[in-house]
Amino acid sequence: MSRDFKLDLPLRPRRLRRTASRRALVAETVLRPEDFIAPLFVVEGRARPEPIASMPGVFRLSIRDLVKECRELHRLGVRGVALFPKLDAKLKDAEGTQALNPDTLVLRAVRAVKAAVPELTVITDVALDPYTSHGHDGVLNGAKDDVDNDRTVAILREMAVLQAEAGVDFVAPSDMMDGRVKAIRQALDAAGHTDTGILAYSAKYNSAYYGPFRDAVGSAQAAGTKLLSKATYQMNPANRREAVEEVKLDVAEGADIVMVKPAGLYLDIIREVRNATRRPVAAYQISGEYAQIHAAAKLGWLDLARCREESLLAIKRAGADLILTYFAKDMAKLLG
Ligand code: PBG
Secondary structure (H helix, E strand, O other): OOOOOOOOOOOHHHHHHHOOOHHHHHHOOOOOOEEEEEEEEOOOOOOHHHHOOOOOEEEEEOOOHHHHHHHHHHHHOOOOEEEEEEEHHOOOOOOOHHHHOOOHHHHHHHHHHHHHOOOOEEEEEOOOOEOOOOOOOEEEEOOOOOOHHHHHHHHHHHHHHHHHHHHEEEEOOOOOOOOOHHHHHHHHOOOOOOOEEEEEEEEEEOOOHHHHHHHHHHHHHHHOOOOOOOOOOEOOOOOOHHHHHHHHHHHOOOOEEEEOOOOOHHHHHHHHHHOOOOOOEEEEEEEEHHHHHEEEEEEEOHHHHHHHHHHHHHHHOOOOOOEEOOOOOHHHHOOO
């Protein structure tokens, strides 16, 4: 057979891939520093930044260092941060009492960040896991040893109002209790916080990939296990239709932004949610996704920079408008 062979093709898709400029001109998805929200961990006192073994490059910061970090992130073009407190174990109890202390760590952190960088969008979690001795996101119903939905929502409402008073832009219920978005919206409005938004963790799955985060906030240590099951409130990874139901409920209850979490293993869910609502969609590239990329890169098995970019492009391509990621600062530096 002759090798002197030319296909007669009207369209050769490779033409558009021929040079870096052609590829850039026809790129469908482009990452910007403004796409990212940096999750940050805060601790009490004036300690030096504490490394988190399973999350290279991520530290627990004192309020002073947190403020510095927020200034830098803002200078680099990142527009939002999500703050997570790590409380001393002795402050935790079964009811998560410290969550309603008006001077609790995260509220002091919010005030300090808002005073220093008022334009930066500050988001705080509404859930009890950093505060409970058992590590669950809510208070337990003694009889069933399960999280008590309505009693938890009553606490979350108060927590959200305290966060709004401290100056957050968005409260982010991450607890997956039924009806919490509506209850929080009503409580915020009743307290005059009509401008405080709700970023709802609407489709949050019961994922094994939260492990490094639970080390970071100490909820694994409090619970005495890394394998605490939140299966009675977080979603079953087997389900997709249910995510759309959850999103619709949260939108009807007043969620300003809906979120899918984790992100990389749930790209189908991000797309499904994108198609189901016109609200902005956020996705959370969680601690385990970050840890996996770093671990493989450390072994020399994957290239950190390329996997980082590809993982984030995939999340944005799937339909996320904003992405919570521990790579936020790295990406802002690269793209800035
Ligand atoms: C807790 C909460 C979790 C994360 C954010 N808020 C963990 C959990 O539900 O156990 C996980 C974030 C991450 O893994 O990066 N309400």
